[in-house]
Amino acid sequence: MSDQKTQKKSWFKGMKAEFKKVIWPDKVTLAKQTTAVVSVTVAVGVIIAIVDFLVQYGVDLLVR
Secondary structure (H helix, E strand, O other), rough: HHHHHHHHHHHHHHHHHHHHHHOOOHHHHHHHHHHHHHHHHHHHHHHHHHHHHHHHHHHHHHHO
16 A cells, blocks of 8 residues: 555656646747637638538539
């Protein structure tokens, strides 16, 4: 049982050490990256919607 507690403590110490190595972005960088992700997501969504509409229109033409 003691070995398990030691492993958990060691794991949390390692995790804490790794989090200290992370370079966290400042607010401006975070805002720019968030804007980029949302913009690309919306653009890809629109592209997928257009392709879906065109494919549906093509299938409807072939079925009729």
